[in-house]
Amino acid sequence: MKKIKALLGVTFFVSALSFGVMSCDDSDETPAAKDVVDVALADSRFSTLTKLLTDNGLVSTLKGTGPFTVFAPTNDAFAKIDASKLTNAELVNILKSHVVSGRVLAADVKSGVATSLGSSIYLSKNSTGVFINGNSQVTTADVSASNGVIHIIDNVIVPPTKNLVEIAQGNANFSELVSLVLAADPAVLTALSTASANGLTVFAPTNAAFTELYKTTPKATLLAPANRGLLTSVLLYHVVPGRVFSSDLPNVSGEVGTANTTAKLTFDLAGGAKVKGKTSGNSNITAVNILGTNGIIHVIDKVLLP
The missing domain is CATH 2.30.180.10 (FAS1 domain)
Incomplete structure (x- = not known):
């Protein structure tokens, strides 16, 4: 629990960059x-x-x-x-x-x-x-x-009104993800509901993605009390500290730390944006930049496995 809470203070390097309001010398302009x-x-x-x-x-x-x-x-x-x-x-x-x-x-x-x-x-x-x-x-x-x-x-800036959990709960396509979050260590739900000022980025698998996973790892296996640690580690592997928008991804190179401190993600932007799990391979990012009050969600079509 302490380890998970500590993760909320971690800031992803892209989001750590400050927005500078810089004074400009306009002496050469009319x-x-x-x-x-x-x-x-x-x-x-x-x-x-x-x-x-x-x-x-x-x-x-x-x-x-x-x-x-x-x-x-x-x-x-x-x-x-x-x-x-x-x-x-x-x-x-x-x-x-x-x-x-x-x-x-x-x-x-x-x-x-x-x-x-x-x-x-x-x-x-x-x-x-x-x-x-x-x-x-x-x-x-x-x-x-x-x-x-x-x-x-080219688009109106509309501030978010819901947090990450509220967004997921309001989208029927995330019902499997929500049910697993509720079954995992309570710290996962707390993390997603009360992220720090720097926010979180969640790569959210669809119901179809979980249905595919259940063919090799049954849902009952993930929900077994003895496997709560496994379920928690898988869910945390989908969370990156900080707000990482799709427009940030071209600036990212190498491995990226996740809320699962034992495993990292990588990105592949060739032929469409993909996020790569350590043992699960590439997952396509099918929808991006769903903004919440405490972070953002990108939708993916395959569950990431550390």
């Missing part, structure tokens, strides 16, 4: 005449964003001295979500989550957590660009304004 709001108002691609900012009383904030870094979703990005199902408080939090204090150019972004005016957001950077929460990519960077900078993004 100062922008418009603030971030006026830049957005002048571009028809942001009509939904500017209307929402106006309707929710946020324009005066963004017309302030700043400086601000705004991750600006286009109209097409907003069309992907149903804002009518959001409460006013949720919508305001979403809008504020697109704004970070400080003028941060794309070249200055570092992978890690960023404190926005709303919920915290998580930045990743690889050779293809900058990503937010793994699901929103900067498509046009460094649009200058008098009180900051705008980065255009």
Whole structure:
């Protein structure tokens, strides 16, 4: 139990990188005449964003001295979500989550957590660009304004409202995983429910993946009281300390530590993202970046075995 609890303080190296709000010398640039709001108002691609900012009383904030870094979703990005199902408080939090204090150019972004005016957001950077929460990519960077900078993004940043356990319990495709977590050492459930500020990354096998495993290792065997230690070690092998988004994976090389301190994972991105178990081989990552309040979930099609 002590060993498992101690793991919650471990930070995966990708997520340990800080998000630096770096001062920039703009002496060689022509100062922008418009603030971030006026830049957005002048571009028809942001009509939904500017209307929402106006309707929710946020324009005066963004017309302030700043400086601000705004991750600006286009109209097409907003069309992907149903804002009518959001409460006013949720919508305001979403809008504020697109704004970070400080003028941060794309070249200055570092992978890690960023404190926005709303919920915290998580930045990743690889050779293809900058990503937010793994699901929103900067498509046009460094649009200058008098009180900051705008980065255009292709998806709205929606902060999570459920933790990892709640997400799994609400998805019928994870019912086998949930039943095994409940049968394992109670510390596994505690770890997944109360992860540290650095969060966890869970590679979650589907019911079909467990059905395949049961052909060689029956479920009754895993649930036998004498095998609780085995079950716990297998489940912990699917957990990596820290938030590791799919956009972080290109930066990862070599073996990666897991919550099972006796076994590590590796990744293979050739021909599609795969995570490799020590004795189980490659498992395809079939869905990525399901964000929870205390970490993220990637869906896999094969149970990983240490």
